[in-house]
Amino acid sequence: MILAQLIDLLRAIAAIYAALLATYFVTCLAITRLNRQACKIQRSRQTPIAQIRRDQKQSVFSLAVIAAMLGCGHWSYTILGWGLRPLPGVGGLALSFVASLVLFDAWFYWLHRLIHTRFLYRCVHRWHHLTVTPVAWSNNSDRLIDNLFLQSYWLVAHMLIPITPAVLFAHKFYDQITGVIGHSGFEHGGRWCWPPSPLVSVTHHDQHHRFFRCNYATHFTWWDRMMGTLHPDHDSELKANLFRRARRGPKQ
Ligand SMILES: [Zn+2]
Numbered sequence: 001m002i003l004a005q006l007i008d009l010l011r012a013i014a015a016i017y018a019a020l021l022a023t024y025f026v027t028c029l030a031i032t033r034l035n036r037q038a039c040k041i042q043r044s045r046q047t048p049i050a051q052i053r054r055d056q057k058q059s060v061f062s063l064a065v066i067a068a069m070l071g072c073g074h075w076s077y078t079i080l081g082w083g084l085r086p087l088p089g090v091g092g093l094a095l096s097f098v099a100s101l102v103l104f105d106a107w108f109y110w111l112h113r114l115i116h117t118r119f120l121y122r123c124v125h126r127w128h129h130l131t132v133t134p135v136a137w138s139n140n141s142d143r144l145i146d147n148l149f150l151q152s153y154w155l156v157a158h159m160l161i162p163i164t165p166a167v168l169f170a171h172k173f174y175d176q177i178t179g180v181i182g183h184s185g186f187e188h189g190g191r192w193c194w195p196p197s198p199l200v201s202v203t204h205h206d207q208h209h210r211f212f213r214c215n216y217a218t219h220f221t222w223w224d225r226m227m228g229t230l231h232p233d234h235d236s237e238l239k240a241n242l243f244r245r246a247r248r249g250p251k252q
């Protein structure tokens with residue numbers, strides 16, 4: 001009985017890992033191709049090829065850790081029944097998706113600020129910031145302990161909000177894809193991220209890698225705006241990048 005449950009757990013982790021790896025590689029390759037139609041944010045800087053290789057290798061490891069956390073959360077919810085009962089109907093699915101976005105954004109913002117403090121930065125988060133000019137492959141390049149801080153949401157989400165596994169997976173894949181785009185180094189946004197839109201742009205996280213102590217959120221800009229941690233030039237630089245992108249032609 002216990003052995004069968006453990007096999008179920010390992011199967012769930014393996015399936016999630018395969019899906020996350022595939023999403024990572026496909027999104028990185030697609031966005032790298034689409035970069036040709038967007039505008040480079042740090043125009044005078046190039047990312048060393050050794051840095052890209054480092055980020056690719058580390059991401060393969062980090063995605064396994066995320067798969068383990070998401071898989072354990074899924075297993076404890078479906079097998080052990082640890083979690084809140086999902087909301088009924090299509091409205092409940094939509095509401096739980098939005099609630100998960102909002103909750104994870106708050107989780108990420110505050111823990112991200114915590115690991116930027118003097119005591120934690122060097123041993124937890126510095127690895128991710130060795131890339132000052134990020135590329136799509138940089139999204140999942142971080143240390144194990146960094147992952148335990150920022151990504152443990154996927155382990156406990158079912159205990160925090162009433163959400164079905166399918167909707168939680170949908171949120172994770174949204175997070176995975178937008179995270180890769182957010183590290184691409186090229187502004188891909190449109191009117192939907194025109195300031196003061198609450199949705200983050202690529203410029204938002206690119207500034208985080210350049211200036212370190214600003215723009216901590218992952219899905220929305222509202223925590224950064226409310227807490228005064230949005231970079232003072234965020235809106236003006238984003239508008240300039242969106243203008244440059246729009247001038248590149250109708251393909252975009
Ligand atoms: Zn950071």
Ligand SMILES: [Zn+2]
Nearest residue numbers: 128183205209
């Ligand atoms: Zn980053």
